[in-house]
Amino acid sequence: MGAIVNCVAYRQGKRLGTVSMEEIRTVLAVPGTFVWLGLHEPELALLRQAQQAFGLHDLAVEDATNAHQRPKLEAYGDSVFVVLNTAQLVEDEVVVGETHLFVGPNYVVSVRHGASSTYAPVRERCENDPHGLANGPGYVLYALMDFVVDHYLPIVTRLEDTFEALEQNIFRDEFDRAAIERLYQIKRQVLRLRNAVSPVEDMCGQLIRLHEEVVPKELRAYFRDIEDHASRLVRTLDVVREMLTTAVQVNLALVTVGQNEVVKRLAGWGAILAIPTVVFSLYGMNFDFMPELKVHYAYPAVIGVTALACGALWRRLHRAGWI
Structure with a gap:
């Protein structure tokens, strides 16, 4: 049970308190109440217990157990299962983790795997915004996705700075093997990060258009904001990737x-x-x-x-x- 980070009930935008796994069904029976359960690399037994408490779909639970999933959004009845790739810089290397989100009419289950920051700041942000939290699990989904996307930006900026530092060694008429190898490493990290960011655009579009039970009209503008941020990051990464390719070609030409x-x-x-x-x-x-x-x-x-x-x-x- 050490994998349970937090399990809190909310009603009308206010925190009611921590609940145990055994109390979840009773709490969910009260109208207007939802539960946010946070897990970190849980074992299968714990996920099965959460499945029984919230009625999670078997396929979604299987994906959350195995991890190593691509970013995606799956719909199961009136609930959705979202997979996001998180990213962190570890010794100038982009390390990718995963976050799995089960979102239903009265629950949110967040499951973290691998490289990922704690979602305690997200929970604090939601609890400090009762008006937004009153919109239910959809607002928590927005806050989590926004948190993940915002953490991509410093990594993109760092990759751009690293490339600019290498430019002066590239535009010379002599072959620098170390610089070319470093450029290739940066390009590989750019592609890895782009593969994490790009699906977020499509997921936000699907949530806005097809899942009104999770994302009410009041929250559509929030998800459009995430979609816009993801789109800008993708364009920036495409520009960086093109510049990296051009830099290698120019160096070889010189x-x-x-x-x-x-x-x-x-x-x-x-x-x-x-x-x-x-x-x-x-x-x-x-x-x-x-x-x-x-x-x-x-x-x-x-x-x-x-x-x-x-x-x-x-x-x-x-x-x-x-x-």
């Missing part, structure tokens, strides 16, 4: 251009050296008749002509930017 410049210089010097190589190689052949060998100034003349030819070629290549 490295390629730099290598091409080296090849051009080597080719230029190879062309210059080819002139004396051809001229001097002639003197290594066994010709019977080489008249210039008997001319007094033949050797310095050949050296001078070769030097002039090399100089002319060097000047031409230098003007062309090859040397």
Whole structure:
């Protein structure tokens, strides 16, 4: 039973007090009362007990037991089952956890798995807003989803800052393996976070349009606000992902251009050296008749002509930017 974080009954926006698992059915029988049960990595036996107390669906309980679910929203009669991915930064690494929410007309069961902040601040926020809490379990669902989405923003900001710090090492004409590996790690974290945020948009849309029994008209604006926040986060993550891809491509392009410049210089010097190589190689052949060998100034003349030819070629290549 250590997995029970809190189990509190509410009526007309006011806290009535803590209730035990055995008292839940009795409390729920009173009109206008709902119970919010908070669990942290519960065992199957505890989930089965909660299932009996609230009438939870077998498939939803099975998902909450196994965890490792994708973000989704499932409807079971007049109740909904919501799976959210929570995210935290642990040593500059995005660690994803899960929150499972069972929401019915008179109950909310929140189940936390893995990396996730405590929902005590959410409960305190709800209890400090009796007007909102008077809307019932739908307001608690809003507060929990809003809390999860708000915690995505600092992580997105941190990823953006990390990328900006790496930019100066990327836009150079030399290959930096460590920087490229770090960029790949950031991109992987961006994708992981995007997969957590993106489904929230669709879930809010479904809750607004299809589940009036959970989300009354008074709360639709609240869920549209969450939808807007999630949409902006998705767009920001898409921009960061595109910038990461472009940065890697630009770095590789700069490295390629730099290598091409080296090849051009080597080719230029190879062309210059080819002139004396051809001229001097002639003197290594066994010709019977080489008249210039008997001319007094033949050797310095050949050296001078070769030097002039090399100089002319060097000047031409230098003007062309090859040397």
